[in-house]
Amino acid sequence: MLLVLDSNEYIFGLGLSREPDCEKLIDTLREKHSKHTVRIPRLIVGEVRKNLSPEVFKEFILFINQLTSIDEDILVPFELAAKYESKGLQPEDAFICAYTEWVGAGALVTENRHFLTRQKDLPFKVSTAEKIVGIL
Amino acid sequence: MLKTDKTGIERAKKHLNRIRELVAQRPSPFEGMTKDEVIEQLRKTRKELWEQKLVTRT
Numbered sequence: 001m002l003l004v005l006d007s008n009e010y011i012f013g014l015g016l017s018r019e020p021d022c023e024k025l026i027d028t029l030r031e032k033h034s035k036h037t038v039r040i041p042r043l044i045v046g047e048v049r050k051n052l053s054p055e056v057f058k059e060f061i062l063f064i065n066q067l068t069s070i071d072e073d074i075l076v077p078f079e080l081a082a083k084y085e086s087k088g089l090q091p092e093d094a095f096i097c098a099y100t101e102w103v104g105a106g107a108l109v110t111e112n113r114h115f116l117t118r119q120k121d122l123p124f125k126v127s128t129a130e131k132i133v134g135i136l
Numbered sequence: 137m138l139k140t141d142k143t144g145i146e147r148a149k150k151h152l153n154r155i156r157e158l159v160a161q162r163p164s165p166f167e168g169m170t171k172d173e174v175i176e177q178l179r180k181t182r183k184e185l186w187e188q189k190l191v192t193r194t
C-alpha cells in the first residue's frame with residue numbers, strides 16, 4: 001500500500017510524545033518496506049523540522065532518505081488543492097489532501113480529527129495509526 | 137519511487153534508533169501536553185509554514 005503519513009505520525013512515532021500505535025506504524029513501515037511505500041511532501045518535512053533539534057533532524061532526513069524521497073510542494077497541481085478547499089478544508093489541510101490524491105496514495109494516516117471526520121468523497125482512506133497497522 | 141534494499145533498511149533502523157535515543161535524552165517540546173494538544177500545536181505549525189510559503193511565493 002502507498003501511504004502518506006501526517007506530521008503527527010512522525011512526531012508521535014519518533015517518540016517526541018509517546019503514542020505506541022504511531023511508534024509501531026513507523027517500525028512496521030520500516031520492517032515491511034518491500035510491501036508498502038511512504039511518500040512525504042516538503043511541507044510535512046518542515047513541520048517535523050520545527051520540532052526537532054538540528055542533530056535529530058539530520059538523523060530524520062537520513063532515515064527518510066532510506067525509505068523514500070521528499071516531494072516538493074510546488075509539484076502538486078493548484079487545482080487539486082482548490083478542490084479540497086472548496087469542500088471546506090483550510091488551505092494547508094487542502095494541500096495535504098491534494099498531495100495524497102496526487103501521489104495516488106491508498107491512505108492518509110493521521111491522528112488529526114479534522115481529517116478523520118472528512119472521510120466522505122475522498123479518493124483515499126483516512127486512517128489512524130492504530131487502524132492502519134492492523135491491515136499492513 | 138525509491139525502493140529500499142536490505143542495506144538501506146538496516147541503515148533506516150540505525151537512524152530511527154538514533155533519533156529515539158536522542159529524543160529520549162532531551163526535554164520534548166510537547167512535554168506535559170495531551171495528544172489533542174500536540175495535534176493542535178502541529179496544526180498551528182502547519183498553518184504558519186503554509187502562510188510563510190505563500191508570502192515567499194508572492
